[in-house]
Amino acid sequence: MSWLLVVAVLAGFALGPSAGTDHIVGANHGWNPNINYSLWSGNQTFYVGDLISFRYQKGTHNVFEVNETGYDNCTMAGVAGNWTSGKDFIPLPEARRYYFICGNGFCLQGMKVAITVHPLPHNATSKGSSTRGGTGAQEEAAAAALGARSAAWLATLAVAAVSAIC
Ligand SMILES: *[C@@H]1O[C@H](CO)[C@@H](O)[C@H](O)[C@H]1NC(C)=O
Ligand SMILES: *[C@@H]1O[C@H](CO)[C@@H](O)[C@H](O)[C@H]1NC(C)=O
Numbered sequence: 001m002s003w004l005l006v007v008a009v010l011a012g013f014a015l016g017p018s019a020g021t022d023h024i025v026g027a028n029h030g031w032n033p034n035i036n037y038s039l040w041s042g043n044q045t046f047y048v049g050d051l052i053s054f055r056y057q058k059g060t061h062n063v064f065e066v067n068e069t070g071y072d073n074c075t076m077a078g079v080a081g082n083w084t085s086g087k088d089f090i091p092l093p094e095a096r097r098y099y100f101i102c103g104n105g106f107c108l109q110g111m112k113v114a115i116t117v118h119p120l121p122h123n124a125t126s127k128g129s130s131t132r133g134g135t136g137a138q139e140e141a142a143a144a145a146l147g148a149r150s151a152a153w154l155a156t157l158a159v160a161a162v163s164a165i166c
């Protein structure tokens, strides 16, 4: 139960102000038949906290998360979720493989995409990622304070320079 809470909090951070990249499936081709989505996904790097989004005509297509068996065979094996809005933003809170297919037959016409989500780079592991939001804010505050101090120092210098001239 508490583990679920941690996941929810992590997902909350991921969707917060420091939210990652939104990967639009198929880019300007969207989510449609007869597109090689392996080529698309091979050209993307996904990190924990990113989003994958599907754009398609509502009612014509949809999105199901399945497992590898479901992906390979275009079946509902291991179904873990479904989306139907036509503009679906799906969070990627875990570092693992994700499999998405269209659930109404178009999977057989290529509407399937498999992605690998990587852990956050630069040492943002277990401890780091849970405090990612806080650390970022602290760093920003520190940078702002430094900036303010530099500005004050420059102002002092300027006053000193003006005093020297006059
Ligand atoms: C997509 O393109 C890759 C690389 O060219 C190829 O290996 C794969 O078979 C293609 N997939 C489909 C479904 O055509
Ligand atoms: C991969 O991305 C690069 C850089 O954005 C782009 O030039 C290239 O066309 C893309 N390749 C595919 C297969 O989408």
Ligand SMILES: *[C@@H]1O[C@H](CO)[C@@H](O)[C@H](O)[C@H]1NC(C)=O
Binding pocket: 068, 069, 072, 073
């Ligand atoms: C589904 O795909 C897997 C490979 O991932 C294969 O081993 C299995 O036989 C397939 N099942 C069906 C029912 O086609």
Ligand SMILES: *[C@@H]1O[C@H](CO)[C@@H](O)[C@H](O)[C@H]1NC(C)=O
Binding pocket: 067, 068, 069, 070, 077, 078, 079
């Ligand atoms: C996918 O889920 C189905 C049904 O729950 C299961 O039988 C199958 O072993 C799973 N495949 C993988 C690769 O986990």
Ligand SMILES: *[C@@H]1O[C@H](CO)[C@@H](O)[C@H](O)[C@H]1NC(C)=O
Binding pocket: 079, 081, 082
């Ligand atoms: C789609 O998801 C909803 C909950 O989001 C669930 O109630 C429904 O059973 C799912 N449909 C299928 C076909 O899995």
Ligand SMILES: *[C@@H]1O[C@H](CO)[C@@H](O)[C@H](O)[C@H]1NC(C)=O
Binding pocket: 122, 123
């Ligand atoms: C990550 O941490 C390890 C030690 O825990 C350190 O050796 C390494 O240089 C760090 N990498 C970066 C990119 O900060």
